[in-house]
Amino acid sequence: MIPHFILPSNLQLKAHTIYSSPGELCINTCAYQKYSVCPICKKKSIRIHSRYFRTLLDLPISGHITKVKLRARKYFCDNIACPRKIFTERFHCEIKPYYRRLMRSNDLLFKMALELGGNKGASISGYVGLPVSPSTILRVIKRVNIQPNSLTSGVIGVDDWAFKKGRTYGTVIVDLKRKEVIDLLPDRESGTLAEWLKKHPEIKTVSRDRYGPYALGIKAGAPQANQVADRFHLLLNLGEATKRIFQSKGKELREIFKLYNDPKSERSTSAETEQPAKRVLEIVEPNISTANNSVARKYLFDKVKELHGNGITLRQIARITKLARGTVRRYVLMDSLTKRQSRSSTNLDAFINFLLMEENRGKTYRELHETIVEMGFNGKYTQFCHKMNEVYQMQPFTRTKTVTPIVAKTWSPARLSLMLYMELEQIKGNDDKEFLKLLFDKFPQIKQLEQQVKGFKRLFQSKQDGLLKNWIDEAIKSECGLKNFAKNLIKDYQAVNNAVITSISNGQVEGQVNRIKNIKRKMYGKAGFELLRKMVLAKSA
Known part of the structure; x- marks a missing residue:
């Protein structure tokens, strides 16, 4: 006996047989509804034209891929005025025309897509018994129509987020009381924000950073709203x-x-x-700005000159100043410190002493890089890693009986x-x-x-x-x-x-911007604006 709960209870299907093969479970079914409705004229028809077979993927059972093999019917449309003479059998739920999956399995794919994105979602779907391609995952999301909320709590936050950092930006609008994203805008122009605000007259307070076009856009689109700087x-x-x-x-x-x-x-x-x-x-x-010739770099240059003039060897000077021997040798040969001209140069030398402090031992390169970026480091993460590898490869200084070096401190x-x-x-x-x-x-x-x-x-x-x-x-x-x-x-x-x-801040907005970044990473940065907007709004609803 075939359990009745295997198939959806609200669907008029009857299971005849069930059999399994390695990794698959097949259920032979047929429909027993008395009539079907024409998709064009909406008239009922009971006259059967023929029968055909459809294979639909259902939710997995015990990790097995479940296939429902349905013996469906075609009907005559007896309405003379209708252009459609023959149509396939229609169901009021779960089964849609041209679909190869039941709607409940499609809903599961949609939830997986929102959490995992295209590639990861496709990979996990194969493990749970519902294998699809990354393109199918994305199509599932695109088919769902998601619209932003028409009303807000009246207190919103506005900030920008990056399509491509330093080049293309969009705008995220967050309801600060409900703590959810209301909408995404494709740019950060004042006109775009003003047009959106005109559609929401209920807004009374807007929190923002100090970006000028946002202030102008809020003033033009919601003059009644109080602006709060972050x-x-x-x-x-x-x-x-x-x-x-x-x-x-x-x-x-x-x-x-x-x-x-x-x-x-x-x-x-x-x-x-x-x-x-x-x-x-x-x-x-x-x-x-004098970032290329920092104060610390000028001081270390003078220190190298002073130590070399006192007869200290290059190796010892390198240990004292925490500089590479090549840098020390170059400083000794230079008459004056020249400004760096390379586009790839950074101001990492100004942070070396800070990075080598006792409190920073045990931290990862990523944590150290994030810290000094907040302090003014102007280089990339890869440049930072390369330089820090050179610093840590330096052998510890061996003190002699006659020389006791003092490490130069700079800030x-x-x-x-x-x-x-x-x-x-x-x-x-x-x-x-x-x-x-x-x-x-x-x-x-x-x-x-x-x-x-x-x-x-x-x-x-x-x-x-x-x-x-x-x-x-x-x-x-x-x-x-x-x-x-x-x-x-x-x-x-x-x-x-x-x-x-006031106590209003843009902290909630910054958190939502981080969530947008995570969604972009899940999709390997290949999501267009409409797809990304839909994923963000769907997870905020």
Whole structure:
């Protein structure tokens, strides 16, 4: 006896026989519905023309591929006005014309496709007993009509996502209360966003980053909505401004590096026994980046020259400065440090000391690369791996009885910017704390810069209206170098102030952007916009 639950209960099919072959299970069935409906004129017909066989894939049973061999019928259409004279038997569910699978198995493929994409979905489908090709997986998704929600909660977030990083971008719109993607837009132009917003008059609040076209698009498409600048991007902009300040003061920083690394220096007691230096550091917002000739690189060049002049061998200089011997040899032969011209060059030398710190041991290359990218590293991951392999291949320095080398310590502008942002208890390294103390003692305006940076950070914790205006006024009057940054905040004052006094942020949007990246990776980056949009919306519904 054939169990009744093998076939769908809402389908008028009767199983006659069932047999198995290696890896397959075949069920012979026939339909017993009394009539069929013409697909053209919708008239019922009971007059049978002929019979034919269809083979349909069903859900797997015990890991076996299940095939339903259906003896279907063709009917005459007796409606004289209908152009169709003969039509195949129609079913109200589960079986569709021209389909080679039951709809319940098609639904399973659709769910697998959303989770795994084309190639992976096809691979897993073969293991579960429903083998299809990657192209079939994609066709299953394309057939499903998925539309975005017509209404939102009124609080949305907007951000861009990359088709191809650095070249082509789209826009993702997220409902911040429901925590789901509402829609994807094919570009990040202000006009496209404005047209979408005009269709959603219920929107009252929009969170965004500081990308100018988004601000214009929101103003044109939803003038009634309050704009909220993202706190993370505001702090990121502040860090970039602080880094540029340090980059513009290379000469002063090299002097501090030399003073800090000088073994004869009495920096630990100079603050107590001597009067502080009267030199005033004039800090301005620079227009030109000096990333190719970093402060650390210039200092190490001078250090190599000094050590070589004292008769130290090239091998020992390499151990002291943490440079490759080839670099040391090249520095010795050079009269002055030239600016790097190669397009493939990076500023990794500025981060070598940070990467070799005790706290970074045991971390993977990927983790280290992500860390220094946030600190200002301008190279690719492969360049980073190649350079780090060279660094780790260097043999440990063997100390002699007569020479005790001192490793030169340097700090990149990005690292210094991050240290100003951090609280004292968050700075783990003693070297970092000592260098900051020396820097503050020699240049009081850096201390003023630190106070401004931490004051801006505390704005988002207090949530009080009016504090932002006071901070901007102080930054413009001070000589710490944040004048241009403060003036830019005035241009977008209302959105920045809303970020200060409200708890709305773009964090949920950034998470959805990461999910879009994962979906793209599953499809090996070959998904067009319509297919990608459909996959994102289907998984958000």
